[in-house]
Amino acid sequence: MRNKLLGIALIAVLLAASLLACAGQNAKPSAGQRGGTLVIGIHQEPDNLNVNIANQTVSFEVNEFINDALLGIDADGEYIPELAKEVPTVQNGGISADGLTVTYHLRDNVKWADGQPCTCDDWKFTWEVITNPNSGVKSTTGWKDLAAVECPAPQTIVFQFAQYYAAHLQSMGGAWILPRHATGDPAKMQEWAYNRAPLGNGPFAFKEWVSGDHLTLVRNEHFYLASEGQPYLDQIIIQIVPSREVGKQLVKTGSIDVLWNLTESDFPDFEKAEGVTLTGLADTRTERLVFNLRNPEIDAPCADQLGAEGLWHWALGDVRVRQAIRYGIDKKLINDKLLYGKATLGTAELNMGWAKPNIPVSAYDPKKAGQLLDEAGWQDANGDGVRECVSCQYAEKGRPLRLKLQTTTGDKLREDAEQVLVEQMKAIGVEFYIENIPSAELFGSYSSGAIRKHGQFDILMYTTNYGPDPQSLIENYYASWNIPCDGNKGLGYNYSRWINDEFDRWIKVAGESPDLQTRREAYQKASEEIDKDVPAIYLYDRLKLNAHRNTLQGWVDNNWQQIGYNSGAWWLKR
Amino acid sequence: MTRYLIRRSLQAVPALLLVSLCVFLMIELGPMDPLAMYEDNPNVSPEDLLRLEERLGLGQPVHIRYGKWLLNLLRGDWGTSNVTWRPAILEITDRLPNTLYLMTASLVATLALAIPLGIVSALKQYSALDYVATAFALMWRSIPIFWFGLLLIIVFHATLKNPFTGNPLFPGAGMYDIRDKGMPGYNAILDYAHHLALPLTMLTLHSAARYMRFMRSSMLEVIHQDYVRTARAKGLSERWVIYRHALKNAAIPLTTIIALDLPMLFGGALYTETMFSWPGMGRLFLQSAERVDYAVLMAIVMINAALIIFFQLAADVAYAYLDPRIRFS
Numbered sequence: 039m040r041n042k043l044l045g046i047a048l049i050a051v052l053l054a055a056s057l058l059a060c061a062g063q064n065a066k067p068s069a070g071q072r073g074g075t076l077v078i079g080i081h082q083e084p085d086n087l088n089v090n091i092a093n094q095t096v097s098f099e100v101n102e103f104i105n106d107a108l109l110g111i112d113a114d115g116e117y118i119p120e121l122a123k124e125v126p127t128v129q130n131g132g133i134s135a136d137g138l139t140v141t142y143h144l145r146d147n148v149k150w151a152d153g154q155p156c157t158c159d160d161w162k163f164t165w166e167v168i169t170n171p172n173s174g175v176k177s178t179t180g181w182k183d184l185a186a187v188e189c190p191a192p193q194t195i196v197f198q199f200a201q202y203y204a205a206h207l208q209s210m211g212g213a214w215i216l217p218r219h220a221t222g223d224p225a226k227m228q229e230w231a232y233n234r235a236p237l238g239n240g241p242f243a244f245k246e247w248v249s250g251d252h253l254t255l256v257r258n259e260h261f262y263l264a265s266e267g268q269p270y271l272d273q274i275i276i277q278i279v280p281s282r283e284v285g286k287q288l289v290k291t292g293s294i295d296v297l298w299n300l301t302e303s304d305f306p307d308f309e310k311a312e313g314v315t316l317t318g319l320a321d322t323r324t325e326r327l328v329f330n331l332r333n334p335e336i337d338a339p340c341a342d343q344l345g346a347e348g349l350w351h352w353a354l355g356d357v358r359v360r361q362a363i364r365y366g367i368d369k370k371l372i373n374d375k376l377l378y379g380k381a382t383l384g385t386a387e388l389n390m391g392w393a394k395p396n397i398p399v400s401a402y403d404p405k406k407a408g409q410l411l412d413e414a415g416w417q418d419a420n421g422d423g424v425r426e427c428v429s430c431q432y433a434e435k436g437r438p439l440r441l442k443l444q445t446t447t448g449d450k451l452r453e454d455a456e457q458v459l460v461e462q463m464k465a466i467g468v469e470f471y472i473e474n475i476p477s478a479e480l481f482g483s484y485s486s487g488a489i490r491k492h493g494q495f496d497i498l499m500y501t502t503n504y505g506p507d508p509q510s511l512i513e514n515y516y517a518s519w520n521i522p523c524d525g526n527k528g529l530g531y532n533y534s535r536w537i538n539d540e541f542d543r544w545i546k547v548a549g550e551s552p553d554l555q556t557r558r559e560a561y562q563k564a565s566e567e568i569d570k571d572v573p574a575i576y577l578y579d580r581l582k583l584n585a586h587r588n589t590l591q592g593w594v595d596n597n598w599q600q601i602g603y604n605s606g607a608w609w610l611k612r
Numbered sequence: 613m614t615r616y617l618i619r620r621s622l623q624a625v626p627a628l629l630l631v632s633l634c635v636f637l638m639i640e641l642g643p644m645d646p647l648a649m650y651e652d653n654p655n656v657s658p659e660d661l662l663r664l665e666e667r668l669g670l671g672q673p674v675h676i677r678y679g680k681w682l683l684n685l686l687r688g689d690w691g692t693s694n695v696t697w698r699p700a701i702l703e704i705t706d707r708l709p710n711t712l713y714l715m716t717a718s719l720v721a722t723l724a725l726a727i728p729l730g731i732v733s734a735l736k737q738y739s740a741l742d743y744v745a746t747a748f749a750l751m752w753r754s755i756p757i758f759w760f761g762l763l764l765i766i767v768f769h770a771t772l773k774n775p776f777t778g779n780p781l782f783p784g785a786g787m788y789d790i791r792d793k794g795m796p797g798y799n800a801i802l803d804y805a806h807h808l809a810l811p812l813t814m815l816t817l818h819s820a821a822r823y824m825r826f827m828r829s830s831m832l833e834v835i836h837q838d839y840v841r842t843a844r845a846k847g848l849s850e851r852w853v854i855y856r857h858a859l860k861n862a863a864i865p866l867t868t869i870i871a872l873d874l875p876m877l878f879g880g881a882l883y884t885e886t887m888f889s890w891p892g893m894g895r896l897f898l899q900s901a902e903r904v905d906y907a908v909l910m911a912i913v914m915i916n917a918a919l920i921i922f923f924q925l926a927a928d929v930a931y932a933y934l935d936p937r938i939r940f941s
Contacts, residue, residue, distance in 0.1 A: 075791050083899065085695045093649050174667055177655040209655075228697040249706035250891025252790050275790050280886045280895060283762055284784060287770040291780045478904075482645040483661065485670075510655065520658075529658030 070270040070591055070609025078601075079279040079294040083250060088233040089214055090168060090175045099298065101214055102600035103255050103274055104151075104238035106262075108142050108195075109211035111506050111598040113319075115391030117207050121148050121156075121239065121262065125207070128552070137202050137552030140210065144193040149260040150217050151243035158189035161210075163218035172225040179510060180209030204549050204557065205507030212506070214238070241269035241606035252277045263606055270592075270609035274602075289314055289585050295610075296590065298601060300583040302377045303450055308585060318583035321597035322391070323501040324384045325455070327363075327443075327575040329354045330495050332535045338484075338492045340523035344537060352433035353441065354496065358414040360572035364400050365407035366466040367459065373578050376454050384576025386565045387515065388508045391598070393558060395565035400575070407466040411439075418467050425467040440469040444489075445499040446477035452499060455577070470497070484528020491522050493535055501580055506598055508561065509549050516568060518542050534573035541567040617925070624921045631917045632685075632910065636678050639906060646670065646694060646904040668694055681910065691907030695900075700907035703896060704915070710787060711880040711892035717808060718815040719877065723870075726820040730827025731859065737832065746828075749821035761814045761887035768810055783807050785889035811888040815881055819873075826869060827862070834862040864934050871927030875919035879912075 084097040092098070108122040117125045122142045126132020132141050148156045167173050168181040185200040197210050220237040222230045236244050241263070242255035253276040257269055277294060279285040286304065289297040290311050300316060308316035332339055332349050339349055353359050369383045382389070385397040411417070415430035416439050424440065427433040443459065445452045453474070460470045475489075480500065482488030489495050504511035514520050518537040520530030541564050548560035568574070582597050592607040647665055650656045656664075665671055669680075684691055690700040733742045752760075769784035783789065788803050834840060835858050843857045844850075880894030893912065900908040932938045 077791065079785075085903070086697060091697065093653070174664075176650065176664065177653070177657065177660050179655050179657050179660070228692075233697060248891070249703070250710070250895060251786060251889075254790075277786065277790060277889065278891070279785055279889045281762075281889075284765055284887055284889065287765050288784050291770055291784070293769075293780065293784055478645060478648045478902075481648045483647045483665070485665070486645040486648075488645070488648075505655070510657070514658075526658075527662060529662070531658075 069267050070607065071612065072267060072270050072609070073272050074270075074610035074612070075273040075275060076271050076296065076590065076608065076610060077275045077277055077294045078296040078298060079277050079285045079288055080298045081278070081280050081282055081285065083278050084253075086233040087236045087244070087247075088216075088227070088230065090173070090177075090216070091228060091233070093176065096298075099600045099602065100253060100255075100276060101236070101238070102602040103240060103242040103605050104236055104244055105214035105240045106238075107212045107214055108144075109207060110603060111212070111596070113594065113596045113598070115506055115598055117211065117506070121145060122211070125211070133552065138199045140197040140199070140206055142195045142197075142211070144195065145262055146193070147262050147265075148193075148239060149262070150220070150237055150239050151258040151260055152220065152237060153260050154217070154219055155192070156215075156217070156239045157192035158187075158195040159192070160215050160218055161195045161213075162187040162189055163221075163224075164213065164215040167216055167221075167224040167227060170224040170227075173227040175227065180205060202550060202552065204509045204551070205505075208505050208507040242271075242274055250278060261606065268606035270607070271605070274605070286585070289587065292587060295587045296601070297585040300585055301451060302380065302581055302583070304583065304585075305378050305380070313588050314585050315588055316583055316585045317593070317595055318581050319595045319597045320382045320390070320579035321582040322389060322503045322505075323580040323582075324387070324389045325452075325499065325501045325577045325580055326384065327459075327577065328498045328500070329360055329534055329573055329575075330493055330497070331355055331573060332493055334494050334496060337494070338523040338528070339521075339535065340525040341518050341521045341535075341537065342525075343523075344521075344535060350432045351496070352437065353416070353427075353430070353439055356414050356431045357571060358410045359416065359439075360575075362407040362410040362414070362466065363463070363468065364572055364575050365403045365410065366462055366468065367400075367575065367577070368402040368462055369399065369577055370402070371462075372455055372458050375458065376451060377578060377581070381578040381581055384578050385569075386576060387512050387568060387574075388504075388561060388565065389576070389579050391506055391508070392554065393508045393561045395562040397565055397569050400569075404462075404466050411467065416467075423464065423467065424469045438469065439467065440471065442473055442496040443470045443499065444473050444475060444480070444495055444497070446480055447474045448476075456499065484522055490533050491528050493522075493533065498533070499577075509545075512561070512564065513545050513549060516541055516564075516573065517545050536571065536573035538567050538571055540564075541571075617929075620925050620928075624918075624925075627921060628914065628917055632682070632914055633678065635910060635913045636681065637674070639904065639909060640674050646906075649903070681906075685914075690911040693900075693905050693908050695903045695905045695908075700905075700911045703900075703908050704893070704911060707880075707891055707893050707896045708878070710890060711885075711894070712877055713787075714808070714811060714815070714884070714890060714892060715877040715880065717812055718819065718881075719870075719873070721812060721816040722820045722823055725816065726823035727827050727866075729820075730824045731831055731854070733824070733828045734831035734835065735854070742828075745824065749824050752817045752821040757814065757818050758883045758887060760818070761811075761883060764810050764814055765887065782810050784810070787890060811884050811890055814887065815884050823866075823869070827866065830862040830865050831858065834858045837861075864931065867930050867934065868927045871923045871930065872920075874923045875916055878919055879916055 080096050082094050082096040084092060084100055085094045086092050087097055087100055089098060089101050106120050108120060109117045109125060110120040112118050119125055121144055123145055124130060126140050126142060128135060150156050165181055165184055165187045168175050168178055180203050183199050183201050183203040184197055186198045188196040188198055190196060217237050221232045234247060241258055241261050243258040245254040245256045247253045255274045257272055261268060279288060285297045286307055288294045304316060308314060330351055331354055332351055334351065336349060373379055373381050373383060383399045385399050386395050388394050411425055415428050416425040417428045418425045419428055424438045427435055427437045443456055445456060456472050463470045480490055484491040490498060514531040516532055516536060520532040521535050522528040522530045544560045544564035548557045551557050584601055586593055589611045591609050591611055594604055596603055646668060647661060650661060669677060681691060693700050693703060729745050733745045736742055765784045768782045769780045772781040774781050783806060787807050792798050840853060840858050843853045878893060880892040882894035882898055884890065885892040885894045897912050
């Protein structure tokens with residue numbers, strides 16, 4: 039009897055404890071323990087740490103610890119104030135009715151890590167650098183549309199646009215800026231000592247960079263949240279671990295606390311690992327098949343030539359063939375088999391965030407695929423399992439429906455996906471054959487003669503990504519004025535050479551309107567055109583995965599930003 | 613002798629020029645494009661790409677760019693990396709000490725292991741020891757070195773623990789403990805040695821196998837020579853015969869092998885550096901190739917080529933000095 043009572047009491051205590059534990063999890067994490075060193079393993083070395091000239095992804099990862107911007111982005115892709123007091127809108131007067139004047143108010147205590155005040159003048163300086171024709175800056179997108187950056191007060195920043203620029207919240211609000219007092223002559227940006235030892239305004243301050251080995255960041259005592267105790271960590275060391283296989287061993291033994299940038303194929307490795315979590319979300323990279331709609335034997339035809347006879351791709355020029363291929367692909371099977379069911383299935387170019395259109399996942403219907411191909415005049419007349427042109431639109435009679443599928447070499451997931459696609463196509467009488475090439479070659483420039491730029495392919499498989507503002511991506515990839523050819527020196531990314539007047543119209547509306555709701559609707563209409571015409575098939579969204587030791591507290595996945603976006607709140611449980 | 617040296621040095625000039633031209637053309641003709649990395653960045657507009665291409669001078673014809681590179685080099689300027697925007701020579705001097713440290717340690721360990729084993733193997737030909745040594749040598753030469761490196765990490769870092777502290781038995785990455793370095797109670801010599809152990813093992817076993825086989829065959833050849841038999845016939849002690857007469861002669865071809873391997877002290881060991889996160893020259897070379905970093909790639913290749921030519925000459929001179937039968941003409 040006593041034992042029973044004791045048992046009930048014990049269960050009651052356990053229940054209460056577990057309830058408390060749950061409550062603790064739901065509550066906003068209270069202040070963490072201060073101190074400790076966190077080691078992050080990365081497989082790349084930054085090229086340099088000035089984001090205006092750097093291009094390695096890891097440069098941005100490092101800068102996220104060192105720098106804050108006016109605005110941040112939460113996990114849902116919505117803007118939140120960071121260094122600014124609030125997100126400017128038309129309602130709160132931050133954005134003028136014509137969208138040409140955008141005003142930000144800085145928090146009171148924003149300083150550079152050396153204690154100098156960080157003011158409007160630094161944003162002005164950043165604009166001066168980016169628009170200086172001799173600075174060698176990588177991208178001038180958005181900043182070149184500014185007429186001026188005005189500083190009515192040190193803590194008031196006014197962006198005055200000469201012409202409306204849709205993505206200003208991302209480009210200006212999200213920009214990491216340059217300190218005027220710790221850089222140099224804008225025309226000599228590439229020679230600045232800053233590039234290897236940047237001064238920032240974020241939670242951590244740069245301390246040293248040992249070439250090929252590691253970078254050390256220490257607590258920024260002047261961080262604007264310092265009064266709240268942030269950052270909690272004393273130090274972050276970013277160690278360069280070139281082999282990911284070795285990195286996985288190191289994070290399992292605790293030699294490093296975080297391993298950056300893993301892939302779906304690493305899930306089995308971490309299933310039984312103790313004390314380590316592999317976590318992440320699908321991000322903006324949608325793996326897709328890009329169709330070439332034009333004759334691959336003709337070198338880079340321009341948009342104005344495309345009405346001519348004989349320029350259609352012999353098979354893919356017919357929309358029914360493209361639709362049939364889409365009906366023949368079982369996206370769910372690819373996800374279940376190759377991605378452990380963890381990815382989301384692809385539907386549209388804009389796969390997440392505020393601009394995501396409402397497009398259903400394409401149906402898997404091999405029967406329908408067969409009907410469409412029959413209709414399009416592709417039938418298997420000789421019974422060898424591959425359809426031939428019987429009465430098709432653009433090919434000579436008897437030509438088998440045999441298409442080249444190309445992606446980057448050495449990417450296991452892509453190679454596996456290709457194998458599945460080949461099988462699924464076989465089932466509908468289409469033959470895919472694989473001819474992969476190195477990524478530097480596939481993504482080469484127009485002048486280097488890359489097949490993608492020159493339209494010398496049938497089907498390509500790869501992924502591309504975009505920031506919170508999707509305009510530049512979707513316009514660059516699908517607008518008719520972005521078809522690369524000799525006439526425009528190969529500018530533009532419309533590799534399908536797809537022309538759709540409806541799409542063009544909607545993408546202009548989206549790019550010219552300051553109203554988010556109008557833009558959202560325009561993206562919906564534009565995406566419906568892509569879905570109807572199938573210049574590309576969206577397969578699945580790639581996951582952005584990282585592993586971290588469970589002693590690290592405060593880790594929150596956010597696929598819009600780098601891993602360290604909330605590093606001020608990270609702490610180590612001892 | 614002096615005339616010979618001058619002639620050989622002069623011959624090196626066209627050789628180096630030819631190497632530089634070939635490598636420059638190879639980078640140029642390769643499918644790699646220094647701007648490819650910007651292509652898929654939606655924030656880099658097509659106009660930005662054109663501006664960058666112009667700035668990097670990629671629009672100029674290849675002979676102009678090669679000429680510029682060569683002129684700068686004659687003035688002692690190795691150029692600026694088009695990836696990090698630092699002088700190329702700085703990229704190299706940052707990494708060189710780490711590589712020299714690892715490679716010198718490995719060369720010393722290799723010789724210390726391979727020469728005695730090779731000698732014993734030769735003297736006791738077809739003994740159990742000879743068979744075992746030969747079998748191991750074959751094995752180390754045959755297994756892929758990166759696989760062996762990963763195996764070392766899995767066994768000695770991830771699996772085996774130090775029984776006193778519970779930490780991994782050996783560190784799996786880097787030259788020193790990045791958390792502890794500079795902290796109170798930090799012992800640099802112990803820490804560096806601890807970190808050197810696994811990469812050194814990986815490198816040494818691999819190269820020792822080659823040296824051991826070489827030493828063995830060289831020794832075997834010598835001990836059947838007439839002068840060794842004569843020495844024995846004179847009644848010299850076996851030890852004297854082996855070390856004074858046989859080894860001295862057997863070691864001569866070895867100098868050539870060592871001299872030809874010395875440029876590797878500069879070039880580094882790509883696989884070992886990659887597996888053990890060692891910040892050395894091999895990785896710098898690969899990284900520069902991947903990022904199409906002209907200046908750094910060219911600097912590494914040219915210094916390497918110059919070293920190979922120099923050490924070849926040094927080997928020839930040493931050979932003549934050690935072997936009086938050889939005379940310069």
